[in-house]
Amino acid sequence: xxxxxxxxxVAVLPPVVAGLALGAAGWDSVLAARDAGRGRALRAxxxxxxxxARLLLRPPRTVAAADRLLLRAGVVLLPxxxxxxxxxxxxxxxxxxxxxxxxVWFNAVEVAVWAAVWLVGWGSNSAFGLVGGYxxxxxxxxxxxxxxxxxxxVGLGAQSLRVGEIVQAQQGLWFVVWMPVAFAVYLLSVLxxxxxxxxxxxVADDAAGGAAVELSGPDRLFFLAGRxxxxxxxxxxxxxxxxxxxxxxxxxxxxxxxxxxxxxxxxLVWAGRRFPxxxxxxxxxAAWTVLIPAVLVQMLVVGIAVL
Amino acid sequence: xxxxxxxxCFAAGRPPFxxxxxxxxxxxxxxxxxxARERGWRSVASPAACSVLVVCGxxxxxxxxxxxxVWRQIPRPRALVRASVPGREHLITLLDRAEHELAAPDRRDxxxxxxxxxxxxxxxxxxxxxxxxxxxxxxxLHVQLGPVLADWPAGLVVRAVMQxxxxxxxxxxxxxxxxxxxxxxxxxxxxxxxxxxxRGTAERRGAARSLDTLGRLLAVAGWDRMSAQARxxxxxxxxxxxxxxxxxxxxxxxxSVGRSRTLRWMLRDLGPVTAPPARLAGDAADRLHAxxxxxxxxxxxxxxxxxxxxxxxxxxxxxxxxxxxxxxLLAGADLGAARLxxxxxxxDLDRPAASATHG
Numbered sequence: 228x229x230x231x232x233x234x235x236x237v238a239v240l241p242p243v244v245a246g247l248a249l250g251a252a253g254w255d256s257v258l259a260a261r262d263a264g265r266g267r268a269l270r271a272x273x274x275x276x277x278x279x280a281r282l283l284l285r286p287p288r289t290v291a292a293a294d295r296l297l298l299r300a301g302v303v304l305l306p307x308x309x310x311x312x313x314x315x316x317x318x319x320x321x322x323x324x325x326x327x328x329x330x331v332w333f334n335a336v337e338v339a340v341w342a343a344v345w346l347v348g349w350g351s352n353s354a355f356g357l358v359g360g361y362x363x364x365x366x367x368x369x370x371x372x373x374x375x376x377x378x379x380x381v382g383l384g385a386q387s388l389r390v391g392e393i394v395q396a397q398q399g400l401w402f403v404v405w406m407p408v409a410f411a412v413y414l415l416s417v418l419x420x421x422x423x424x425x426x427x428x429x430v431a432d433d434a435a436g437g438a439a440v441e442l443s444g445p446d447r448l449f450f451l452a453g454r455x456x457x458x459x460x461x462x463x464x465x466x467x468x469x470x471x472x473x474x475x476x477x478x479x480x481x482x483x484x485x486x487x488x489x490x491x492x493x494x495l496v497w498a499g500r501r502f503p504x505x506x507x508x509x510x511x512x513a514a515w516t517v518l519i520p521a522v523l524v525q526m527l528v529v530g531i532a533v534l
Numbered sequence: 535x536x537x538x539x540x541x542x543c544f545a546a547g548r549p550p551f552x553x554x555x556x557x558x559x560x561x562x563x564x565x566x567x568x569x570a571r572e573r574g575w576r577s578v579a580s581p582a583a584c585s586v587l588v589v590c591g592x593x594x595x596x597x598x599x600x601x602x603x604v605w606r607q608i609p610r611p612r613a614l615v616r617a618s619v620p621g622r623e624h625l626i627t628l629l630d631r632a633e634h635e636l637a638a639p640d641r642r643d644x645x646x647x648x649x650x651x652x653x654x655x656x657x658x659x660x661x662x663x664x665x666x667x668x669x670x671x672x673x674x675l676h677v678q679l680g681p682v683l684a685d686w687p688a689g690l691v692v693r694a695v696m697q698x699x700x701x702x703x704x705x706x707x708x709x710x711x712x713x714x715x716x717x718x719x720x721x722x723x724x725x726x727x728x729x730x731x732x733r734g735t736a737e738r739r740g741a742a743r744s745l746d747t748l749g750r751l752l753a754v755a756g757w758d759r760m761s762a763q764a765r766x767x768x769x770x771x772x773x774x775x776x777x778x779x780x781x782x783x784x785x786x787x788x789x790s791v792g793r794s795r796t797l798r799w800m801l802r803d804l805g806p807v808t809a810p811p812a813r814l815a816g817d818a819a820d821r822l823h824a825x826x827x828x829x830x831x832x833x834x835x836x837x838x839x840x841x842x843x844x845x846x847x848x849x850x851x852x853x854x855x856x857x858x859x860x861x862x863l864l865a866g867a868d869l870g871a872a873r874l875x876x877x878x879x880x881x882d883l884d885r886p887a888a889s890a891t892h893g
Contacts, residue, residue: 281585284611502796506870
């Protein structure tokens with residue numbers, strides 16, 4: 228089913244990821260404008276573009292004794308992670324590559340976000356940046372295990388870690404129907420890995436922007452764009468994992484992939500605004516005592532079903 | 535008109551702004567926040583992220599120094615707004631000028647009196663090692679919270695000794711007020727001096743004060759959506775919008791915030807207070823509910839025309855109780871919890887005779 232290595236997929240990947248990231252940022256701006264009671268909230272959709280232009284025209288700010296090399300490495304790592312992870316996400320039937328360990332590739336690449344956020348927080352040489360870095364590491368410890376078990380459940384259900392085969396395995400029934408717990412845990416871990424919405428504590432305003440406290444100019448643009456791209460790519464990966472990939476009536480497969488991705492991404496952005504930030508000193512306990520057992524039970528059910 | 539200048543024009547719209555409030559600058563801050571909201575300006579929590587630095591009220595020498603240091607670090611194009619007095623017309627002129635300056639980046643900006651030192655002097659003060667709460671030797675950071683910090687009470691400074699993100703010890707200082715009293719207690723002060731004030735007017739101010747505190751607490755709790763709604767309602771209250779629609783909006787807001795399990799989960803057991811006054815009793819979650827109840831009562835009395843009796847409650851007495859509680863409450867809290875504790879107490883340091891040092 229998959230058509231790995233299609234040349235056009237390589238060319239299309241960056242603009243599609245950028246488009247989805249921009250769409251998510253614009254949608255969030257519109258919702259924010261509506262909540263603040265501003266007239267013509269729809270106009271706020273252009274705010275991310277405006278912010279991008281503003282950041283491009285600004286010199287980066289320099290901070291005494293900042294570790295610029297580490298800071299830049301972290302800043303560039305975020306969008307790089309998003310693009311590398313997107314290589315195994317199919318658009319319809321086409322994807323850049325479809326290795327036998329596609330799911331593992333996604334997971335391995337996405338863990339580099341830990342390094343990215345820590346490097347940025349540490350490199351800015353500010354107490355707030357450091358606190359943001361600590362917060363992301365704590366968050367990683369809380370979400371990564373449930374996230375991996377959710378991915379494993381999907382692999383178990385499809386009897387394969389190849390993304391193309393996972394999509395094929397859902398031709399009769401989408402995985403979301405009989406793996407709802409794994410789906411919910413996956414969506415939560417999407418917010419966590421993109422440190423977005425209720426899981427945005429590493430860059431929260433109470434620590435003056437946390438890991439991003441000193442970022443300005445193009446550094447900030449890369450960091451923020453990378454974060455939205457990560458959110459978009461991780462949301463898009465939910466489509467082949469749980470929502471039948473490009474399957475659907477009338478429209479071509481690539482269009483169904485985009486429609487489903489837009490629904491998941493838009494829903495995440497909408498839902499993310501409806502909760503306060505959760506702090507890891509409280510959430511980590513719930514992640515280990517509730518999420519991990521829940522997703523393990525899910526895995527057990529799936530395991531018995533495929534026997 | 536070249537591409538760059540056209541891009542600058544586009545980029546200058548709806549700039550992100552960072553607010554610094556001096557003691558006594560509350561009225562100016564409220565004016566700026568309302569006007570900026572109308573224009574679609576976005577408030578940000580870090581000076582590095584802002585294009586416009588807004589200084590509300592009249593900063594004393596210490597704050598002025600901090601403002602200049604922060605200003606030097608903001609990359610161009612940038613604009614400095616000094617909103618020393620409230621007044622809508624005045625603020626409109628100031629914000630217009632800032633937008634204009636950002637769109638024409640070639641010109642020298644208004645705050646260019648300071649020398650061009652781009653390096654910041656703000657690096658964390660690394661002292662030495664101390665045993666932490668588990669007895670491990672860990673690096674100690676000296677971190678000052680305030681006076682330049684978003685969603686932070688004006689005039690409050692907390693000098694914290696931190697290990698990792700945990701506050702080990704905290705010293706609290708307050709800036710000298712202007713001595714002119716607090717914006718929030720004006721109706722009660724006026725009634726005391728014999729001016730006729732309707733009860734409804736005072737309740738409107740009281741409700742706006744509760745919503746300001748609520749907006750700040752929710753912002754610190756990372757709930758932008760509800761924080762924005764609380765501040766919008768506060769602005770409409772202060773702009774004397776008719777009470778019926780405001781009451782309905784408040785009910786919805788109060789329901790969503792009061793019923794949020796996640797928020798209660800995050801606020802529970804933070805900063806427990808047993809001593810009076812009653813409105814501070816309990817943990818941060820209890821204080822949130824007391825705040826909602828207080829605002830709800832005030833919202834029901836917005837149209838009360840009876841004259842205000844200033845004598846029954848000490849509304850303009852010094853608000854020293856929260857400040858004296860802070861050092862004990864903050865010790866052992868992590869930064870996130872410490873910020874929530876301060877926001878849930880939200881001392882009004884503009885009231886007279888509130889200046890003192892505790893530690």
